[in-house]
Amino acid sequence: MTKDPRTAVRDGAGTTLAAVAVVQFMVSLDLSVVNVGLPEIAAGLGFGAVGLTWVIHAYALTFGGLLLLGGKAADRHGHKRVLLLGLGLFGLASFAGGFAQEPGHLVAARAAQGIGAAALAPAALALLAATFPGGRARVRAFGVWSAMNAAGGAFGVLAGGLLTEYAGWRWVMFVNVPMALCALALAQRGVAAAPPVDRGGRPDIAGAVLATVGMTLLVFGVVRTDQYGWTSPATMTTLSVAALLLGAFVHVERTTAREPLVRPGLIARRAVAGANLCNLLLGAAMAAAFYFVSLYVQRVLGKGPALTGLMFLPFALGVIVGAFVAVRLAQRLAPRTLLVPGTLLTAAGFAWFGLISPDGSFAVDVLGPSVVAGVGFGLCLGPLVSVATVGVAPGEAGTASGLLTSSRQIGASLGLAALGTAADHRTGDTVTPATLNDGYALGLTLSAALLTVAALIALTVLRGTRPAASGPAPEPGPALTGTAEQAR
Incomplete structure (x- = not known):
């Protein structure tokens, strides 16, 4: 007897979770791994000051701009198929970028990485939502996803510093290749090739x-x-x-x-809209904070790339602890009950970061706030994703996942640009460790303010949401019942 594809997907739940964890770690890592190595990249390939920024922007443009299209493609052509195609492109682009001989080569490779990430990120998250539709298993799965999401960004700074200092900047590109191959092998062998869940209608x-x-x-x-x-x-x-x-x-x-491409009724759902707005603010605050803390450690405290990367390790460990606590509590508490203290705790960590001083120390100015912010970040990530995707019809899982990832990426770009501009204005024309410190402190304080707003949104807009109940994923259709009604 032929096995039902959905049953096959659930039977391979462990492998699917492993594949998605590797994918999310890789995508998050790639958002930060090149940052510490930018000076060496500039020297190695002859980048100018303006051109160097496109090593970051090329990835952000294609990733953020194509996410919705990537989510829709995953729904129409199959989550596994789009995931494999995205992984293949991401791995090849990383390999090519490591061999770049001039600035244009590396910028093109980073743009191709962004295209691959825009395909694989929503496909992977949609697979996770479909494989774990409810109950304790869903809470644990999203706990793992949230830990890998944030740990990838934090370990990206660590890996970037170590690789740049001891192996050369090209390895910040090559490091993605074995991860992409590992995820490809896991997805190819362990993820069931379920048919596309969205076949109807002509594409918009x-x-x-x-x-x-x-x-x-x-x-x-x-x-x-x-x-x-x-x-x-x-x-x-x-x-x-x-x-x-x-x-x-x-x-x-x-x-x-x-x-x-996006059904208006999907965005109109309170849970989806509120979760994406929280996610946008969270992305804005986190991207800016990583940027300012990295520059503070290097340009104010005078630490090297490798040591700077090591200093981000407590944050990554704090995220893992927070994600574990969220898994333990999520069966008894509504997502909002975790989101509010999680965002407020992260805001408190960033407010502590805002007290940095030119003659600061690692223990007071980096370690303490990193642990507080990391635990808070890990506490709220899993519940946030669960709220945004629970009860969504299988035919819109990729779209909802792309929308969530897109809101984070757009938030990161907006936040970094806006808070970076504010920090530059505070720094002024006289660049000294003291003036730089003042600018970074302002940026971190504003990040804390953004997270306080996110907590207010979770407290008001997301009121009444409940954890996903056990049971199969809802069928496609205009009206959803059960867990969908609970999340509205």
Whole structure:
């Protein structure tokens, strides 16, 4: 007798979780692994000061701009198939980037990495949501996912520092290859090839183009504010065009006779909207904090790349502890009950970071706030993802996952640009350890303020949400019952 594909997916739950964990760790690591090595990359390939920023921006543009399209592709063509294609592209781009001989080669490789990540990230998260539809297993699965998500970013700084100092900057690209191969092997052998869950209707090509170009321009305009400023004609024109395109996208999604890229009813659900807004603020705060703390340790305290990376280890360990605590508590508490203290604890850690001083010490200015912020971050990540995806029909799992990942990425770009600009204004024209410290402290304090707003959203918008109940995933359809109603 032929085995039902959904049963096969559940039978391979452990392998699916392992594959998704490796994927999420890799994607998160790649967002931060190159940061510490940028000076050596500039020297090795001859980057100018402006051109060097595109090593970061090329990845952010393609990743953030294509996530919604990647999520829809996963729903239409099968989560496993899109995951494998994304992993293959990501691994090949990483391998090619390690052999870059001039700036354009590395920027192109980073852009290709972003395209691969935009395909594999929502496909992996959709697989996780489908494989663990409810109960204790879902809580544990998202606890593992949240730990890998944050630990990848923190260990990326550590790996980037160690690899740059002791193996050379090219290894910040090569390090992705074995992880991609490992995830490919796990997914190929252990994840069931279930059929696509979204076959109906003609695809909304116009909506896909408008969303992709609009989001790409939004990220592009934001990341260039370090060159042109928020009020410059170039920035205002880019952001205005992005706003027009995204407004047109919303109109098309509401009126199209084709199958929309994002069903308006999905975004209208309180749980989805609230979780994505929290996620955007969380991404903004975390990206800015990693940036400011890394620069504070190197440019104010005068530490080297490898030691800087090691100093981020307590944060990663704190995230793992927080994720474990969330798993233990989530069976008895609603997601909001974990989200509120989690975001507030992270905000407290960032507020502590905001007290940094030019003659600070590791124990007081880095270790203490890292542990507090790390535990808080780990405590809220899993419940946040669970709220955003619980009760979503299988045919929209990839879309919901892409939307969640996209909100984090857009938040990171917006937050880093806005808070970076504020920090630069505080620093002023006279660059000394003291003025740099003042700028970084302001940026970290503003990050704490963003997280306080996220806690208020969790307290109000997400009120009434409940953990996912045990049972099979809901069938596709306009009306969802059970866990879907609980999450509204």
